[in-house]
Amino acid sequence: MRDIIKINQPMVGKEEVDAVTDVLKSGILTEKSGMGPRTLEFEKEFARFVGAKHAVAMTSGTAALHAALAVTGVKSGDEVVVPSFTFHATAETVLMCGAEPVFADIDPETYNVTAETVEAVMTRNTKAIVPVHLYGLPADLEPLKKLARDRGVALIEDAAQAHGAEYNGAMIGSIGDMTCFSFYAGKNMTTGEGGMITTNDDDHSEKLRMMRTHGERRPYWPTMIGNNYRMNEMLSAMGLVQLRKLPGFLEARRTNARVLGEKLGILGKVMPPKEPTGRKHAWYLYTLRLRGANAGKRNKVVEKLRSKNIEGAVYYESPLHLLPLYRERALASRRPLPETEKACRQVFSVPVHPKLGDSELEYVFETLKRVLA
Ligand SMILES: *Cc1c(COP(=O)(O)O)cnc(C)c1O
Numbered sequence: 001m002r003d004i005i006k007i008n009q010p011m012v013g014k015e016e017v018d019a020v021t022d023v024l025k026s027g028i029l030t031e032k033s034g035m036g037p038r039t040l041e042f043e044k045e046f047a048r049f050v051g052a053k054h055a056v057a058m059t060s061g062t063a064a065l066h067a068a069l070a071v072t073g074v075k076s077g078d079e080v081v082v083p084s085f086t087f088h089a090t091a092e093t094v095l096m097c098g099a100e101p102v103f104a105d106i107d108p109e110t111y112n113v114t115a116e117t118v119e120a121v122m123t124r125n126t127k128a129i130v131p132v133h134l135y136g137l138p139a140d141l142e143p144l145k146k147l148a149r150d151r152g153v154a155l156i157e158d159a160a161q162a163h164g165a166e167y168n169g170a171m172i173g174s175i176g177d178m179t180c181f182s183f184y185a186g187k188n189m190t191t192g193e194g195g196m197i198t199t200n201d202d203d204h205s206e207k208l209r210m211m212r213t214h215g216e217r218r219p220y221w222p223t224m225i226g227n228n229y230r231m232n233e234m235l236s237a238m239g240l241v242q243l244r245k246l247p248g249f250l251e252a253r254r255t256n257a258r259v260l261g262e263k264l265g266i267l268g269k270v271m272p273p274k275e276p277t278g279r280k281h282a283w284y285l286y287t288l289r290l291r292g293a294n295a296g297k298r299n300k301v302v303e304k305l306r307s308k309n310i311e312g313a314v315y316y317e318s319p320l321h322l323l324p325l326y327r328e329r330a331l332a333s334r335r336p337l338p339e340t341e342k343a344c345r346q347v348f349s350v351p352v353h354p355k356l357g358d359s360e361l362e363y364v365f366e367t368l369k370r371v372l373a
Contacts, residue, residue: 005360007311008186008284008353011249012238019237026233034213034230042236043196045243046181050173052198054205057231057239058212061160061182064195065093067229068178069128071207072154074099078127079331082158083113084319085340086132090158091320099127100329103321105337109274111135111287111347115143121334128154133162133172135315135349136188136282137275141167141175148177156180160195163188164250166280173198178208183235188249188284189242191235252354253283256361260286260352263365269372285315286352295345302348304371310364312348319344 023029028036039057047055058064074080076098082090084103091101104117111134118129129148131139141157148155157172159165160182165172173179178201183194199205207224210216215226231239261272271289275281290298298314305312319340320326321333350364 002309002363004309004311005351005356005364006353007313007349007351009355010185010190010192011245011354012190015241015245016238019241020234023233023237028233030230030232032213032219034209036233036236038233038236038240039231042231042239042243045240046196047198049243049246050171050179050198052174052179053200054198054202056197056199056205056208056212057236058195058197058229059231060193061158061180061184061195062089062093063212063227063229064180064182064197065089065130065156065158066096067208067211067227068156068180068197069093069097069099069130070225071204071211072128072156072177074127077125079123079125080128080130081113081118081121081126082130083132083134083340084321084333084337085111085316085343086134086158086320087160087316088320088323088325089160090130090132091326094130100331101320101326102126102331103319103326103333103337103340105335105339106343107140108339108343110137110139110276111343112137112139113144114140115147118144119147122151122153126151126153128156130156130158132158132160133165133282135273135287136162136165136284137273138162138165138167138172138279140276145175154178160184160187161284162282164246165282168278172282174200177201178204183239183242188253188282189239189246191231191239191242194231194235194239249354250282252356253352254281256352256354256356257281257283257286259361260350260365264288264368267369267372270368283352285349287315287347287349289343289346290348291346293346298346298348301371305350305367308367308371310350310367312350314348316344
């Protein structure tokens with residue numbers, strides 16, 4: 001019997017172990033300013049990687065989203081447009097600011113919100129737009145950026161799944177007002193838990209640094225409500241190693257996705273993921289769509305894959321606007337979200353992570369072929 005092929009798993013080697021051990025031996029585990037030597041280096045390297053002026057390390061992707069919304073000034077009475085087809089932290093962080101998440105529908109081919117679906121739910125009260133680069137594929141950012149500029153609202157990207165993705169030749173992280181990344185264990189690069197915000201704006205960068213250390217302008221002198229969102233030195237050291245490995249991870253994901261895509265294309269039973277011209281997918285998840293399927297049939301496919309030791313998975317089974325926490329909120333679904341609801345019933349993801357060798361990829365394809373027959 002083969003080992004279970006996980007949907008995603010951390011890729012950690014001796015280099016990470018050594019880097020963390022060095023920090024433990026050095027005695028500097030963190031700095032109360034949040035700016036220990038490893039953290040500053042990690043931020044500098046991450047900013048360079050995405051081509052942004054600043055990068056600010058955080059304790060998680062969720063902390064990053066919350067901080068980005070907070071320094072934008074999102075507060076009670078404000079609305080923030082987010083997808084309903086996403087991990088729920090995207091909307092949760094809006095609630096944390098006391099504001100209302102308003103859900104926009106998705107494009108059925110890319111699973112991302114578009115300028116049209118976002119504009120359809122905007123009002124005078126909209127303060128920010130938070131597109132999610134779902135599964136690692138960038139949303140169509142140029143029209144979203146124009147919309148945000150025309151309406152005077154912030155464009156904050158949820159790039160928790162999109163490290164290394166590109167849009168029209170620019171890296172994700174260099175485009176919007178602020179871009180939020182996650183380093184959770186299953187993501188394209190990891191520190192176990194962790195996050196990063198990139199921005200080209202000096203004022204945002206300064207406020208984010210305050211936000212992460214209790215709103216302090218200088219030690220023990222808070223001038224805004226903040227939190228403790230500091231990344232510690234062990235995690236920053238690990239992040240530096242992971243960042244260096246990221247291009248290799250991405251290359252392996254891309255190769256696996258291409259090989260699988262070619263084979264599945266011939267099969268013609270499922271809709272493989274799209275990668276529109278000008279966009280480079282980060283392949284965090286390889287997500288297929290069963291045409292015309294009801295959720296029951298899709299769930300059976302996933303169950304069968306699991307019985308063959310392949311961790312198929314559904315992201316996301318329920319759209320946020322139908323979850324109890326959001327269902328009762330008056331603004332949550334200002335418009336019906338038919339494409340979101342349909343995608344939730346039809347999609348499932350299969351592994352393409354860098355640990356997959358040729359024979360495992362072949363096994364994933366052959367098993368899929370049999371399950372779909
Ligand atoms: C993982 C994820 C987050 C949250 O990141 P954490 O580091 O787990 O807090 C937010 N949004 C999306 C789309 C994610 O996939």
